[in-house]
Amino acid sequence: xxxxxxxxxxxxxxxxxxxxxxxxxxxxxxxxxxxxxxxxxxxxxxxxxxxxxxxxxxxxxxxxxxxxxxxxxxxxxxxxxxxxxxxxxxxxxxxxxxxxxxxxxxxxxxxxx
Amino acid sequence: xxxxxxxxxxxxxxxxxxxxxxxxxxxxxxxxxxxxxxxxxxxxxxxxxxxxxxxxxxxxxxxxxxxxxxxxxxxxxxxxxxxxxxxxxxxxxxxxxxxxxxxxxxxxxxxxxx
Numbered sequence: 001x002x003x004x005x006x007x008x009x010x011x012x013x014x015x016x017x018x019x020x021x022x023x024x025x026x027x028x029x030x031x032x033x034x035x036x037x038x039x040x041x042x043x044x045x046x047x048x049x050x051x052x053x054x055x056x057x058x059x060x061x062x063x064x065x066x067x068x069x070x071x072x073x074x075x076x077x078x079x080x081x082x083x084x085x086x087x088x089x090x091x092x093x094x095x096x097x098x099x100x101x102x103x104x105x106x107x108x109x110x111x112x113x
Numbered sequence: 114x115x116x117x118x119x120x121x122x123x124x125x126x127x128x129x130x131x132x133x134x135x136x137x138x139x140x141x142x143x144x145x146x147x148x149x150x151x152x153x154x155x156x157x158x159x160x161x162x163x164x165x166x167x168x169x170x171x172x173x174x175x176x177x178x179x180x181x182x183x184x185x186x187x188x189x190x191x192x193x194x195x196x197x198x199x200x201x202x203x204x205x206x207x208x209x210x211x212x213x214x215x216x217x218x219x220x221x222x223x224x225x226x227x
Contacts, residue, residue: 004156040122042203042219043157058214090156100145100207102215104156 004105006091012111013081021076021108023091031094032074036087081112115140119218127226134189134221136204146187147205199225
């Protein structure tokens with residue numbers, strides 16, 4: 001039981017490049033989330049998916065797209081990376097039967113030059 | 114609008130001393146309350162949660178928190194901290210009528226002094 005896994009762990013991009021961050025969970029959770037964490041800002045929700053086939057914008061969705069590929073996987077895409085997207089990205093999942101406890105992945109540290 | 118305020122961005126405390134990390138929330142509806150901990154270079158993990166019932170909640174690693182509805186607070190306490198408690202702590206709420214999103218505070222960094 002791996003919980004929530006994220007790939008890659010580290011990434012360096014040049015401005016304008018694109019990339020996809022991958023997230024998978026093996027806990028049969030319905031809901032999945034993408035956050036970014038910046039110093040002094042706490043965690044900010046980028047997008048979330050309450051169930052397979054649905055996605056909704058969070059607090060800071062601009063510059064990102066997501067895909068809920070199936071119940072297990074939820075990917076985050078940066079189409080044209082900008083230095084302002086330098087951050088640590090966390091994926092999380094939750095199941096309503098667990099009173100909404102969120103389980104987090106280890107994070108992806110992204111630097112955009 | 115709903116919000117979560119952690120009043121201290123950093124809290125230094127000597128090893129074996131007690132600590133309290135403060136959290137206040139603002140909401141027009143009832144909430145579920147959580148504390149998460151983030152150790153260096155790791156993701157967040159649940160420390161404790163309040164859903165209903167007793168207002169004093171006990172969590173992992175000797176932490177506890179008390180829900181005070183009149184003061185809309187959910188402060189985290191530990192009677193004696195250890196160097197291994199060095200981490201960032203996040204208070205969070207979920208609205209009972211909107212159970213698909215969690216609102217996090219900005220975090221409190223706990224520094225344990227030898």
